Amino acid sequence: MVAIYPPRPRNAEATKAAILAAARGRFARASYDTVGIREIASDAGVDPALVSRYFGSKEDLFAAVLNRPEKIERIGDLFTGDIATLSTRIADMIVEEPDDENTVEDFLIMLNSIASATAADMVRAVIFERCDRPVAAALTGPHTELRARMLGALIVGHIMNRTMWGDLAKDPDLRTRVRQRIMEQVELSLAEL
Amino acid sequence: MVAIYPPRPRNAEATKAAILAAARGRFARASYDTVGIREIASDAGVDPALVSRYFGSKEDLFAAVLNRPEKIERIGDLFTGDIATLSTRIADMIVEEPDDENTVEDFLIMLNSIASATAADMVRAVIFERCDRPVAAALTGPHTELRARMLGALIVGHIMNRTMWGDLAKDPDLRTRVRQRIMEQVELSLAEL
DNA sequence: GTAGTAAGTCAACAGGTGATGACAACCCGG
DNA sequence: CCGGGTTGTCATCACCTGTTGACTTACTAC
Numbered sequence: 409m410v411a412i413y414p415p416r417p418r419n420a421e422a423t424k425a426a427i428l429a430a431a432r433g434r435f436a437r438a439s440y441d442t443v444g445i446r447e448i449a450s451d452a453g454v455d456p457a458l459v460s461r462y463f464g465s466k467e468d469l470f471a472a473v474l475n476r477p478e479k480i481e482r483i484g485d486l487f488t489g490d491i492a493t494l495s496t497r498i499a500d501m502i503v504e505e506p507d508d509e510n511t512v513e514d515f516l517i518m519l520n521s522i523a524s525a526t527a528a529d530m531v532r533a534v535i536f537e538r539c540d541r542p543v544a545a546a547l548t549g550p551h552t553e554l555r556a557r558m559l560g561a562l563i564v565g566h567i568m569n570r571t572m573w574g575d576l577a578k579d580p581d582l583r584t585r586v587r588q589r590i591m592e593q594v595e596l597s598l599a600e601l
Numbered sequence: 602m603v604a605i606y607p608p609r610p611r612n613a614e615a616t617k618a619a620i621l622a623a624a625r626g627r628f629a630r631a632s633y634d635t636v637g638i639r640e641i642a643s644d645a646g647v648d649p650a651l652v653s654r655y656f657g658s659k660e661d662l663f664a665a666v667l668n669r670p671e672k673i674e675r676i677g678d679l680f681t682g683d684i685a686t687l688s689t690r691i692a693d694m695i696v697e698e699p700d701d702e703n704t705v706e707d708f709l710i711m712l713n714s715i716a717s718a719t720a721a722d723m724v725r726a727v728i729f730e731r732c733d734r735p736v737a738a739a740l741t742g743p744h745t746e747l748r749a750r751m752l753g754a755l756i757v758g759h760i761m762n763r764t765m766w767g768d769l770a771k772d773p774d775l776r777t778r779v780r781q782r783i784m785e786q787v788e789l790s791l792a793e794l
Numbered sequence: 795g796t797a798g799t800a801a802g803t804c805a806a807c808a809g810g811t812g813a814t815g816a817c818a819a820c821c822c823g824g
Numbered sequence: 825c826c827g828g829g830t831t832g833t834c835a836t837c838a839c840c841t842g843t844t845g846a847c848t849t850a851c852t853a854c
Binding site: 611612613616647648650651654 | 800801802803804
């Protein structure tokens with residue numbers, strides 16, 4: 409579906425932002441290889457040529473999406489905040505409403521394209537830099553890196569699970585208990601072994 | 602790299618098997634969209650046209666890979682066996698050597714292509730049928746489906762984690778402790794809530 | 795030995811992809 | 825009013841994809 413817009417004002421900054429937003433939306437719902445530049449341009453109400461012009465290549469565009477400041481910030485907040493309440497934050501993220509513009513979308517962008525030959529390296533780098541490393545740094549005791557990776561596995565699993573099947577629980581009561589269970593899982597993942 | 606074989610004996614059954622094996626190998630290492638028919642044919646030492654001829658379409662070929670009897674059987678053994686030792690089997694699968702032809706490869710085939718528009722539905726169906734459903738059926742108490750899905754999330758996360766970063770632990774001692782931890786995670790995921 | 799069928803080969807197609815460069819429209823400073 | 829740089833448009837390229845149909849080769853049954 410292509411929306412009919414009034415002629416776009418000649419504003420390069422706004423156009424770039426629109427392309428970036430459209431790309432974010434597409435990459436959050438499909439893999440790097442599946443998403444086409446023409447789709448993104450259409451969503452943004454922009455000529456496909458402008459995408460290449462402003463962002464260089466599709467790969468560069470994906471990198472730009474991956475390194476959006478808001479995303480970096482949101483994921484940063486999640487993992488670099490107080491370690492004592494980390495399990496709360498993670499459980500909240502996983503059980504929160506899926507249609508919101510939220511941190512889960514940032515993970516979806518990465519997880520959708522983790523199997524693509526072109527995008528995998530970029531994604532891995534971001535995950536390591538923004539997730540694994542800060543968590544490992546915040547942990548005390550032995551095997552911090554290993555335990556951070558156990559947590560990463562847990563989060564990845566829950567998010568992919570939610571993408572595949574939808575919410576774990578709709579009933580508010582059950583949802584609280586699920587939230588509680590996820591917190592236990594987080595703590596078990598991070599515990600010394 | 603294309604191997605030079607002696608001229609393939611005219612044997613349709615063996616050719617189909619070779620194609621299937623090559624497809625399995627490719628799909629275990631890259632997503633449905635990334636893998637090309639010409640690659641598969643080259644691995645199998647076969648003309649690309651034969652792939653279409655014998656399996657119809659690429660989609661049908663992927664379905665054939667997904668429904669290989671050995672795979673069904675292996676995943677079936679994993680989940681339909683004695684529920685008391687389920688955590689052991691799962692932990693073993695996750696910490697076992699990655700380069701073996703093992704059950705992990707079956708999961709990789711599915712997880713690599715879960716983000717592809719074409720293959721996602723097939724993958725979801727197989728996961729539900731072969732994993733979630735048997736586990737839910739083997740559980741007792743309330744919310745069996747939800748708890749089976751929690752286990753699914755755990756497995757998916759661990760396998761993707763291993764694909765991204767390699768083995769959790771190389772040291773045998775540490776590995777046993779990781780194995781133990783994974784068993785605890787499995788039991789926590791399946792526990793009533 | 796020869797016809798008929800099965801198996802494998804080859805070239806090509808139609809459609810889609812990312813990317814490019816020439817062109818037109820616009821805005822702004824002079 | 826008018827030139828120059830910016831912004832947007834269009835047609836098109838080169839490449840790659842899955843798939844097809846016509847062709848050649850080999851095997852088997854009679």
